[in-house]
Amino acid sequence: MKIGIIDAELVYNKKHRFPNLVSMKLSAYHKKKSDEVTLLLNYDNISDYDKVYISKVFTDTQVPERVLAFSNVEYGGTGFFYDKAPPLPYEIEHCIPDYHLYDEWVKNQLENGVTKKSLKYYTDYSIGFMTRGCIRGCNFCVNKNYKKSEKHSNTAEFLDNSRPYICLLDDNVLACSDWKNIFDELISTGKRFVFKQGIDERLLTEEKCDYLFNKIKWIGDYIFAFDNIADKDLIISKLKLIRRYTDKKIKFYVLCGYNHQNNIYDEEFWKNDIISLFERIKILIEYGCIPYVMRYEKYNSSCYKGIYINAAAWCNQPNLFKKMTFSDFCKQRGMSIKGNKIYGNDFENYIANGGKKGAAWRYLNEFTAVYLDIAEKYFCMKGEM
Ligand code: SF4
Structure with missing residues (x-):
């Protein structure tokens, strides 16, 4: 059989790199x-194949509707079905991935x-899941229907x-009861x-920190999440714990x-959400961490977009x-x-000499005019203490 495989993200976004x-x-x-498999980089010759699979991870990746109507096309993934994506x-789920699919x-x-x-x-990593699922059920997440985190596969897979x-x-x-065996198995590779x-930092313990920061050979950044200001006290206690193990x-x-x-x-929500965002950034700065802001799509409708x-x-x-405070960043971006x-950073001179304030600067001014107290509290902090 002639099989075509389409990674929809790769076709849609030329800069996609996973x-x-x-x-x-x-x-x-x-x-x-023994089927003949080809990675297809466009939707042009679908009819030349006995079967074409289209896989999509992100909902905003576009795939032409007409392509999905072909009788030889099968499509799936969270990008098409979000939390209802069939497994x-x-x-297939448990076979070792073909790491040569992307070679050409x-x-x-x-x-x-x-x-x-x-x-x-594409070249240096084995990729897989040791566990599937989560205990949190966050409503905004593709994993919201899961109730637990369970062992999914061994590294051999x-x-x-x-x-x-x-x-x-x-x-x-970390929500999987088998987490220690999983880490031991990974370490043994x-x-x-x-x-x-x-990683869910709310579940950190002394033992888990010892694994994460002492025993494991990690690569790249440690990444956690601070999504809800309601978790402030818990997150701060875990930040203190983390800082006993690593700087x-x-x-x-x-x-x-x-x-x-x-x-x-409404207006009240947007104001409080901006306070929540900057308060979390402030806490993270205090503990030497770097925030990575993820915008939920609703932000598009905010009066302070x-x-x-x-x-x-x-x-x-x-x-x-x-290097820069939020205020200076907006001003420089708006030059x-x-x-x-x-x-450079001589904003007064720029304006005195007829310089115009671009969008980023205007947004800053508009917000500051209404909420000077919030601006004074947060907009002059830098990412490094
Ligand atoms: S903790 Fe993370 S993975 Fe789990 S449901 Fe919430 S956002 Fe999704």
């Missing part, structure tokens, strides 16, 4: 059956000047010994690994624009975040390129 695990498993399954059949594409990328480093997940690193996509490994989706920079996803209590998104855009641009560029070159 392999699709389902596509690699489908490829492995069909190659084992893969057992024999990687070769072309390298020839076209893309850096080897940016393709590392996805480990390619020729690859130096392991990337794990588990949703909440001798490889460095990372849990890319983040490394730690990244925290910080969700904003989401109402954890109800579905009311520009503040969210600026906050994400500020925090998510750690080099700027460390013309020429003005920036001439005046």
